[in-house]
Amino acid sequence: MEPVIPDLRDVSRADAYAQLLDMQRLLLDDSTDAIAGMATLSALLHHAFGHLWTGFYRVVTPGALLRVGPYQGSLGCQEILFGRGVCGTAAAEQRTVVVPDVHAFPGHIACDARSKSEIVVPVFDATGALMAVLDIDSPVHDAFGDADVDGLERLVAWFARTT
Structure with a gap:
């Protein structure tokens, strides 16, 4: 049975990302499948932070x-230049691009x-080539900061190690 994704909205971002890194290791340590990783x-991210x-x-x-690749949430754009x-x-x-106000x-x-x-x-693969981007949208202005940049970059580093 897979672990339950914790609600990390009320946890410091540094602690939240540390927990997510642990869960990612637990769930994906033996995987080299990029789509499964995505x-x-x-x-993990969608449900932990809402x-x-x-x-x-x-x-x-x-x-x-x-x-568009694997995602959680409302419909995404199909293609982006x-x-x-x-x-x-x-x-x-x-x-990494952080936008406090998309408008x-x-x-x-x-x-x-x-x-x-x-x-x-x-997101880079093992050869250093760009393979994807991780996109996160929030219904709140200024939702992302330095802790998110650091935590998300550490999470997507999995792809460079395993793909």
């Missing part, structure tokens, strides 16, 4: 196109009008 990580949308956009055309919106910017620049981000793509803030983290 699905598992999406569920985000609006949590999931991955996979690189299907390097340097050009992202396509590199350089377009927060996901496309993070993919093109291969860096102030030039070219923001509104897949869900309830989204107020967003964080997008690049």
Whole structure:
């Protein structure tokens, strides 16, 4: 039986990510399947923090196109061009992008009008190539900070070790 995902909304972000890293190790230590990793990580993050949308956009055309992958939440956009919106910017620049107010981000793509803030983290495979981005949307302004950047980057490092 799989463990229950704890509600970590009232836990410090550093402690919350430490717990999620432990759960990720427990659930994925023997796996090298990127899709299973994306699905598992999406569920862990989405339910632990109660985000609006949590999931991955996979690189299907390097340097050009992202396509929706495993996620939790409302419907996601099917495809996003590199350089377009927060996901496309993070993919093109291969860096984490934190947006406190999505309505102030030039070219923001509104897949869900309830989204107020967003964080997008690049995901690299074992060769160092960009394979996806992790996208998290919140219905709250300024929901993401340095602890989220650190915690999420540590969680997605699993892909570089195992894929």
